[in-house]
Amino acid sequence: MKRIVILTGAGMSAESGVSTFRDSKGLWQNHRIEEVASPVAWERNPEMVLEFYNQRRKQLFEVEPNAGHYALVRLEEKYEVQIITQNVDDLHERAGSSQVLHLHGELKKARSSADPYLIYELNHWELKLGDLCEKGSQLRPHIVWFGEAVPMIEAAVKLSTTADIFLVIGTSLVVYPAAGLINYVERKVPKYYVDPKASWVSGISGMQIINDKASIALPKLVDNMLQKISTKNL
Ligand code: APR
Numbered sequence: 320m321k322r323i324v325i326l327t328g329a330g331m332s333a334e335s336g337v338s339t340f341r342d343s344k345g346l347w348q349n350h351r352i353e354e355v356a357s358p359v360a361w362e363r364n365p366e367m368v369l370e371f372y373n374q375r376r377k378q379l380f381e382v383e384p385n386a387g388h389y390a391l392v393r394l395e396e397k398y399e400v401q402i403i404t405q406n407v408d409d410l411h412e413r414a415g416s417s418q419v420l421h422l423h424g425e426l427k428k429a430r431s432s433a434d435p436y437l438i439y440e441l442n443h444w445e446l447k448l449g450d451l452c453e454k455g456s457q458l459r460p461h462i463v464w465f466g467e468a469v470p471m472i473e474a475a476v477k478l479s480t481t482a483d484i485f486l487v488i489g490t491s492l493v494v495y496p497a498a499g500l501i502n503y504v505e506r507k508v509p510k511y512y513v514d515p516k517a518s519w520v521s522g523i524s525g526m527q528i529i530n531d532k533a534s535i536a537l538p539k540l541v542d543n544m545l546q547k548i549s550t551k552n553l
Contacts, residue, residue, distance in 0.1 A: 322399045323544075324482035325391060326500055330489020330514055332410050334385040334534045337378065357465045361432075365457070369446050372460040376426050377444040379408050387488070387533030388414035390541040397548040398484075403475045405490060405497050407462055420478070422471050422497050428461035472496050479503040484544070487512040489533050513537065 329337070354360060355371045392415040394400045402411050402419045407426040411419045431437035431452035438461055439452070450458045463469050475497075479485070485504045491514075492498040501523060504510060510526045513536045517528045529536045 320399045321483040323484045324478050325402045325486040327404045327488045328490025332408050335382045353465045373445050384410040384414035385534045387537040390537035392416050393541050401478050424462035429458040430461045432457045432459045476503050485510045
């Protein structure tokens with residue numbers, strides 16, 4: 320089976336109603352995202368940081384996967400599909416995708432601020448000051464903040480090197496190391512970039528740009544990819 324590796328970003332979930340970071344509404348109460356999603360912010364004002372993520376988590380309980388998420392699930396009928404997402408939502412999983420690697424953490428999880436290996440599922444939206452891990456330390460969002468290491472990047476690099484087809488969906492490709500994953504994909508591998516604003520990657524070998532929304536472009540692209548395999552099998 321051919322392996323499709325898919326890198327997704329905030330645009331993947333935009334049509335589900337999850338706001339992106341760098342579009343016009345990418346500010347939160349006059350703070351830039353970098354100012355609330357950092358270890359310095361957590362140190363200075365943990366209550367504000369918890370509140371920022373509480374609001375995002377609350378929203379996540381109210382939204383649903385969109386046609387783009389569901390289209391990617393269908394690829395699993397004929398391909399081995401590995402999703403690498405920068406998103407902290409769980410919409411790929413809820414749509415039914417079976418292999419999802421979260422590069423930047425997960426909103427519905429909390430972890431100990433003292434021991435990064437103590438990770439807990441959250442079944443409610445609110446995480447408060449005073450919510451403690453089993454060792455007695457404050458719980459923090461299970462999110463990779465600006466300025467922190469990205470523990471899953473090595474696994475993501477490895478997957479990117481093994482892709483037979485590579486898709487990039489709904490990401491501005493400005494945040495590293497995620498944006499650099501494309502450099503690990505072999506030159507000869509067909510690549511697609513689905514984003515209404517995609518442009519600068521036009522120089523990358525084998526890259527086909529689809530300037531459209533995920534919910535419109537992906538059902539068609541997936542139909543084509545499934546069709547290709549069926550034709551080959553005749
Ligand atoms: N379909 C596809 N793409 C879309 C759609 C849509 N319906 N709507 C918007 N987009 C595109 C935008 O054109 C933009 O290129 O999604 C992209 C979103 O870019 P960002 O907001 O920068 O999000 P992302 O690239 O995922 O950010 C990377 O930065 O803030 C941090 O950790 C956070 O994971 C995030 C990382």
